[in-house]
Amino acid sequence: MSFERHDALATGTILHGHTVEKVMSEGGFGIVYLVSHLATGEKRVIKEYMPSFALRAGDSQNVGPRSISDQDTFEWGLKAFVEEAQLLMRMKHLYVVPVIEAFHKFGTAYLVMPYVNGMTLTDWLKQNGRPGQSDMDKIFIALLEALKYVHENDILHRDIKPDNILIKPDGQPVLIDFGSARQSAASKSQMLTQVLTHHFAAFEQYSSNGPFTPALDYYGLAATMYFSLTGRLPPQAPDRIHGDPYESLIGDTTLSSEYRPSMLATIDRCLCVFARDRLQSAFEIQRAMLGELPENVITVPPLTPEPIPESSPGSEANPEPGRQQEINKLSTNSYAGFWKRFMAAIIDAIVTTGISFAVGMGYGILVVLAGNEPYIDDGTASVLNLLINWTYFARMESSSSQATLGKMALGIKVTDLDGYRISFGRATGRYFGKIISMLVFCIGFLMVAFTKKKQGLHDMMAGCLVVNK
Ligand SMILES: Nc1ncnc2c1ncn2[C@@H]1O[C@H](COP(=O)(O)OP(=O)(O)OP(=O)(O)O)[C@@H](O)[C@H]1O
Ligand SMILES: [Mg+2]
Numbered sequence: 001m002s003f004e005r006h007d008a009l010a011t012g013t014i015l016h017g018h019t020v021e022k023v024m025s026e027g028g029f030g031i032v033y034l035v036s037h038l039a040t041g042e043k044r045v046i047k048e049y050m051p052s053f054a055l056r057a058g059d060s061q062n063v064g065p066r067s068i069s070d071q072d073t074f075e076w077g078l079k080a081f082v083e084e085a086q087l088l089m090r091m092k093h094l095y096v097v098p099v100i101e102a103f104h105k106f107g108t109a110y111l112v113m114p115y116v117n118g119m120t121l122t123d124w125l126k127q128n129g130r131p132g133q134s135d136m137d138k139i140f141i142a143l144l145e146a147l148k149y150v151h152e153n154d155i156l157h158r159d160i161k162p163d164n165i166l167i168k169p170d171g172q173p174v175l176i177d178f179g180s181a182r183q184s185a186a187s188k189s190q191m192l193t194q195v196l197t198h199h200f201a202a203f204e205q206y207s208s209n210g211p212f213t214p215a216l217d218y219y220g221l222a223a224t225m226y227f228s229l230t231g232r233l234p235p236q237a238p239d240r241i242h243g244d245p246y247e248s249l250i251g252d253t254t255l256s257s258e259y260r261p262s263m264l265a266t267i268d269r270c271l272c273v274f275a276r277d278r279l280q281s282a283f284e285i286q287r288a289m290l291g292e293l294p295e296n297v298i299t300v301p302p303l304t305p306e307p308i309p310e311s312s313p314g315s316e317a318n319p320e321p322g323r324q325q326e327i328n329k330l331s332t333n334s335y336a337g338f339w340k341r342f343m344a345a346i347i348d349a350i351v352t353t354g355i356s357f358a359v360g361m362g363y364g365i366l367v368v369l370a371g372n373e374p375y376i377d378d379g380t381a382s383v384l385n386l387l388i389n390w391t392y393f394a395r396m397e398s399s400s401s402q403a404t405l406g407k408m409a410l411g412i413k414v415t416d417l418d419g420y421r422i423s424f425g426r427a428t429g430r431y432f433g434k435i436i437s438m439l440v441f442c443i444g445f446l447m448v449a450f451t452k453k454k455q456g457l458h459d460m461m462a463g464c465l466v467v468n469k
Helices: 068-089 121-128 133-152 180-188 215-230 253-258 261-270 282-289 321-330 338-369 378-397 405-410 424-450 457-462
Strands: 018-026 030-037 043-049 054-056 063-065 101-105 108-114 165-167 173-175 412-416 464-468
Touching: 018 043, 043 068, 063 068, 068 101, 068 108, 121 165, 121 215, 133 165, 133 173, 133 215, 133 282, 215 261, 253 261, 261 282, 338 378, 338 405, 338 412, 338 424, 378 424, 405 412, 412 424, 424 457, 424 464, 457 464
Parallel strands: none
Antiparallel strands: 018 030, 030 043, 043 108, 054 063, 101 108, 165 173, 412 464
């Protein structure tokens, strides 16, 4: 992701025993510097944790979140960056860029790598044109070796694409830029679609729920192979759910006369939209590419998702959980209806009344213990009530369950318009929007019964949906 930010460290800055020579790249998550090691003069590369929502303050070199509301996400991402760097420091593989060390400075974190002499696969393709079969084998069989190794160490790369593969002068590939920390930080801040690379990201990467398995890296690798052979980007995964525009490689007569058909079929198979339809191990993919597996093992299964059931009482049964849930994440046809939401609201009213009662009792006991009359004036009671209701709704609807107890009981949850979890701030907006929904005979609530997406006025104001789980 290319990104102009103008707040990188200046050339000549001394950074943990290195001198900054120049900025190599400014991504949405980090700045990459070419540096030289002060003691040995060796060329190295340092990556700085610098997400798009962070900045280097004024003249100081210190990095921090752009606003207070980004503080938590900044720190969460920083922790994930360092943890990932520590994992990568243990990786030693010919085709994986090593991480020499990681350190904290200027309020952020850095990882140090050796400089790999080479060019990105993107540049290699521009310079050399379409790779031949032997180049394809040399590059991608080697990258599958790298994936075997990282997956065995419980790491997913998550951002395999031509820009993240370096090709050395001898033609050997090196995998760089592991994106797990970036993606987990993004899922925390509901920014998933801003960090993943469209066309190379697997369908499941568009959701914070996964499933996150090695098969998502096989998708990225197959998309990279597809691009290398055709010069075209494969269609974006979410666009493939209905009326898949993907053009199979095995059906391309020009390619199949030049390349091993088993390799073309393997690419098609690993580009299946649903993780479970892809091949499931790097070894299997290598064998399939080389024509060592029977043809029927590689054949692409048909993409025939079941129709999404219309929401109606009693139609919640999910005939095939894996595939159906994957479809549901981006297809929000299953909106929760008025009566279901009404029942959930009654349960929540009982729960919040219970909490208010318990808090009132507790307050009363404290007052009596302090030797006063057990009396709460109306004003205090109303403020307490409001605080209890607001925290209950906003916290629960922005939590991982995305639902209050009432909604959980009815099997429904709150999402944003793309089907993702909402933030605490948005849940707060939705909660206070209910005051407006309540005006004029609760018309804002009744709108749930007759709007297309079954949204109340407060849902519309906060950009939310209430859907069946
Ligand atoms: N170890 C390295 N040796 C040589 N060049 C490197 C090395 N690491 C990165 N580069 C160069 O810097 C570019 C950017 O690096 P990288 O892909 O790690 O970060 P990014 O994509 O800018 O960051 P982000 O994590 O924000 O997406 C690479 O495309 C490559 O040209
Ligand atoms: Mg990159």
